[in-house]
Amino acid sequence: MSHDEFLAKYYKIAELAMKCCEKARREGLLSLEEYLDREKIKERDIFEYGLSFVIDGYDAEIIEKILSNIIKQEKDEDTIKLKNIQKEAVYMIQQGFNPRIVSALLNSYTGLTLKEDKLLDDNFYIN
Numbered sequence: 001m002s003h004d005e006f007l008a009k010y011y012k013i014a015e016l017a018m019k020c021c022e023k024a025r026r027e028g029l030l031s032l033e034e035y036l037d038r039e040k041i042k043e044r045d046i047f048e049y050g051l052s053f054v055i056d057g058y059d060a061e062i063i064e065k066i067l068s069n070i071i072k073q074e075k076d077e078d079t080i081k082l083k084n085i086q087k088e089a090v091y092m093i094q095q096g097f098n099p100r101i102v103s104a105l106l107n108s109y110t111g112l113t114l115k116e117d118k119l120l121d122d123n124f125y126i127n
Contacts, residue, residue, distance in 0.1 A: 001078040007110075009082055013047055014106045017089035018099040020051065025096055029055050032093070044070055046083045050090030060094060085109050 020032050032055055040048035053063045071083045092102045
């Protein structure tokens with residue numbers, strides 16, 4: 001996976017995670033079912049698979065074991081990094097994080113500076 005591919009996939013998952021966090025905070029975890037893609041769950045997409053476990057009320061430790069075991073099967077460094085970001089996003093949704101914090105935390109895995117992060121608005125930065 002190239003760096004540009006990694007960033008494109010990262011932004012897509014980070015935006016979805018932020019939407020899920022906001023919706024879960026306002027409407028509860030069950031409201032997130034509309035975001036699930038059943039085909040991606042069948043393929044064991046880390047985010048979709050993990051989100052389905054969160055919605056079903058599984059314990060964080062069980063989700064950690066399942067997702068970590070899937071990630072261990074990967075060989076590409078950027079793919080591993082992306083899947084770990086997806087796993088962390090799942091935990092943040094489960095714990096009810098603020099979407100702006102989700103963006104900042106996920107960004108910390110990428111090596112991007114805050115100025116490079118397309119997900120944060122100018123109000124986030126401290127002057």
